[in-house]
Amino acid sequence: MDSRTEISSLGEFGLIDHLTANIEFQNASSILGVGDDAAIVDHFGRQTVVSTDMLVEGVHFDLMYTPLKHLGYKSVVVNLSDIYAMNATPTQITMSIAVSNKFSVEALDEFYEGVYAACERYQVDLIGGDTCTSRTGFVISVTALGEVAPGSFVQRSGARKGDLICVSGDLGGAFLGLTLLEREKKIFLEHPAVQPDLENEQYVVGRLLKPEARQDIIRFFELQQFLPTSMMDISDGLSSELLHITSKSALGCIIYEEKLPVHEDARQAAFKFGLDPTACALSGGEDYELLFTIRQEDHDKIVLNEQISVIGYMTEPEKGCHIYTKGGNQFRITAQGWNAFKEQ
Amino acid sequence: MDSRTEISSLGEFGLIDHLTANIEFQNASSILGVGDDAAIVDHFGRQTVVSTDMLVEGVHFDLMYTPLKHLGYKSVVVNLSDIYAMNATPTQITMSIAVSNKFSVEALDEFYEGVYAACERYQVDLIGGDTCTSRTGFVISVTALGEVAPGSFVQRSGARKGDLICVSGDLGGAFLGLTLLEREKKIFLEHPAVQPDLENEQYVVGRLLKPEARQDIIRFFELQQFLPTSMMDISDGLSSELLHITSKSALGCIIYEEKLPVHEDARQAAFKFGLDPTACALSGGEDYELLFTIRQEDHDKIVLNEQISVIGYMTEPEKGCHIYTKGGNQFRITAQGWNAFKEQ
Known part of the structure; x- marks a missing residue:
């Protein structure tokens, strides 16, 4: 990184605008994304699959050897994995992060580069989130939405003897x-x-x-x-x-x-x-x-x-x-x- | 509190079972809830509204004067508020928390008492979440889903001169x-x-x-x-x-x-x-x-x-x-x- 921009210089809303400026929707079901109180998703005739995961610095990852871009990528992928595990197709995610002042805007850009790379690879849309201050470590919470034809989801409970x-x-x-x-x-x-x-x-x-x-x-x-x-x-x-x-x-x-x-x-x-x-x-x-x-x-x-x-x-x-x-x-x-x- | 049960005595999955044992769905659209990789929601003919918020100890709340039951209630309500702000009806939430060992199972029960009280008051279903360890403070991340008739959501951008x-x-x-x-x-x-x-x-x-x-x-x-x-x-x-x-x-x-x-x-x-x-x-x-x-x-x-x-x-x-x-x-x-x- 050549330069360092303090997060406080952008403010919360400036930061959100900065991090989400280049979002382009991949799914027709993504009606409304970041920038309002909530996002709107249209899954007419399909069932919506919802999964959420939290990643905590010092528990789930160590920034000493985890590049931020990889961390952004992985925090999306682990949620998509849960959607696939239901035999569903992921379509949207929300991404909430709590970060301390030790992170610069450039550092968050790296993290989001990974987030967007995963979104592009798996054709999902980032439709919302929350960005707030942490007094201590970096905390990431992702919720993924997906869709599945009614009744086609696969649960953990369906195995039969001999399978x-x-x-x-x-x-x-x-x-x-x-x-x-x-x-x-x-x-x-x-x-x-x-x-x-x-x-x-x-x-x-x-x-x-x-x-x-x-x-x-x-x-x-x-x-x-x-x-x-x-x-x-x-x-x-x-x-x-x-x-x-x-x-x-x-x-x-x-x-x-x-x-x-x-x-x-x-x-x-x-x-x-x-x-x-x-x-x-x-x-x-x-x-x-x-x-x-x-x-x-x-x-x-x-x-x-x-x-x-x-x-x-x-x-x-x-x-x-x-x-x-x-x-x-x-x-x-x-x-x-x-x-x-x-x-x- | 009369007794103190260590979270470690239940383990992660025991804890989740304990905290979610009494969930009864209020919404016909809640098809599948806690206990699998993801939850399933059916919003045929309605649009799904999604909102997410993170609450961090020391930033958004101070446990010195915030009773845990109130905190659980509030962490749901602030998300539902975003759904109502789209002119939609909240139907489901996911709740993820990161907690340190200083919390007992009884303390988390108090928190969830508030969560369930809010769910009952507003007729929403808790359908998923994540429970993990925090090395430091208490972090709460809630995602709320709601529904709205197609095109009936109200954005921030629709005001006209003279309104x-x-x-x-x-x-x-x-x-x-x-x-x-x-x-x-x-x-x-x-x-x-x-x-x-x-x-x-x-x-x-x-x-x-x-x-x-x-x-x-x-x-x-x-x-x-x-x-x-x-x-x-x-x-x-x-x-x-x-x-x-x-x-x-x-x-x-x-x-x-x-x-x-x-x-x-x-x-x-x-x-x-x-x-x-x-x-x-x-x-x-x-x-x-x-x-x-x-x-x-x-x-x-x-x-x-x-x-x-x-x-x-x-x-x-x-x-x-x-x-x-x-x-x-x-x-x-x-x-x-x-x-x-x-x-x-």
Whole structure:
């Protein structure tokens, strides 16, 4: 950044005008956006899907290693991921931020560059928000709206016994990216002269800092003309989300360690840190992949999609939730999600 | 409070279940609520109105004199006020909070008691949200959805030359309540033994801590079968909002000091603090009254409503925005809203 403009020099309304000056609507349903008491959305004949998430500095992100542009992008994407997880199409977002004076207008511009990049990538409209002062950290709250044909949304509760359990993409990468960046931060704080060693780690760092929402999977369902029986996005870790699906659907499940999709770069990173790649895949959060169940007769429809892995199947509730390891052992799945990791 | 339950003893999902266990939907359009990735709303044939607001501890509220139940109530009401200000009917809200460990489950129950009381009073459904940890203060983010018949929403930009400027209720009370509570806080911090002197101040304190949104005014428009030409709610102060309406409508305005509605209790409180009641009405924020303009020919329709005051009229833009004082002077209106007050 070459120059620094104080937020106070623009004032609250000047700042909002500045940050929202270039919005162009992508959706016909966006009738009225930023600049009035509320925004207007028209979803005639479609159901509106609503999701909201809050991101807090020091809890969900660390500005020491999170570029603001990536943070803006990610804060949109994590909300869109929830909309896709309902089998819906995101159409609008509102973005509220609380910032302290340590941020310049240029810093907020970077953040919003990321916000707008995500809006453009996913064809959603920013239609409102709130910008206020924070005495302490940076807090971001995003609400996403989407639309779905009546009755076509997919809940967590619809899985049936025998359904195949599937995940998109690969798992554990974001957690390994976090582990790496936390290690580099610690080294930097102790030895400021040491340069970070991020070579060959682009994949896991990218998984943490710039996740994408699985729009492609939702489009694939539409193209293949079938629906999962249940679905959710993996934000807290596969174990935790599997327990949500089984509990909401009143079933048990079996998954297979050898079927868990782990990227080769994530596997290498895990070994480097002395971590078990399977534990990272089970308990690492923030991958924003989709976890869903399908009827066995729909297996043919997904088998050629390399972005989808079948990892197990749903069982009677009495059987509980278990993983079969490569060594032939069976372990009960417990919720050791993201939060557990962070609190250790 | 007799007992204290640590939030950590419930865990995030246990806490959400605990706080949302008793939700019963009031609106047929609320299809699916808390407990999945997103909520589903059905607004067939109506337009969806969306508004969002963030409230930050130490900036928007002081927990030293704000009961949590009132805070929960107010955090809903300020959002509903924005929906009414579009001439729409609020139907759903999402509520996200970031809290530190200093809050017990019992404290959050109090907060949510207020949230649910507001939901019941205004017949809106809580359909989603996010609950997360804060390292520092309490942050609340609410998004409200509402509905309106297509094309019936009222923007800030619709005022025309000659339109009458109206406000609901009375102004300045909330600012005087804040002034009073800030004074009592200061006295308490300096002399903890001194008991607060809030006798005869219920009105102004109530205006700050438990504001109501003007649902009655929107219903009145419907009953009288006419629409304002422009409207917004008064959250930052009358001066600031008048400048928004005139700027968005590309007009000027004249208002009359003697027409400004100030409650007798607020007037007395102002005198007690050596403040000008008119300055409080112009620049004090958080009254959550409605500011709107109507065609002159609609004057008959509002004249008998004691909750509506005509305070002036819209002029050519060249004339700017002015107030005629009781003494016969004319002053330019400048934006000295809430924020300006707080920064002094």
